[in-house]
Amino acid sequence: MKAPHEFFAQLQDQVGRVVPDMARAAREDFEQHARAAVSSALARLDLVTREEFDAQSAVLQRTREKVDALERQVAELEKMLAADKD
Incomplete structure (x- = not known):
């Protein structure tokens, strides 16, 4: 034992x-x-993935640029219309 x-x-x-x-x-x-x-x-x-976020950020940036350009065009057209009324 x-x-x-x-x-x-x-x-x-x-x-x-x-x-x-x-x-x-x-x-x-x-x-x-x-x-x-x-x-x-x-x-x-x-x-979302980083790639998707970056892609959407780029789309948003391009959209902002287009909106800014359109706002400038509208402002110019409004000036032209105001000048034609005078």
């Missing part, structure tokens, strides 16, 4: 081999659930 300290040393060795595997599995499980939770949360948000 083994001495109690030998038995506990053997038990500790066996548990020591199992625990890292259990810890790794728990960590991997946690990481997988965390990734899924973050992905789910991001999917519910109204987010």
Whole structure:
């Protein structure tokens, strides 16, 4: 029969081999659930990619330039109409 300290040393060795595997599995499980939770949360948000944002910013800039040009044309036409009435 083994001495109690030998038995506990053997038990500790066996548990020591199992625990890292259990810890790794728990960590991997946690990481997988965390990734899924973050992905789910991001999917519910109204987010766009950087490329889409940049593309829309460029469209907005061109639209502003066109509106400014049209406002200048309208102002010129209003001046012309006012001058013709005088």
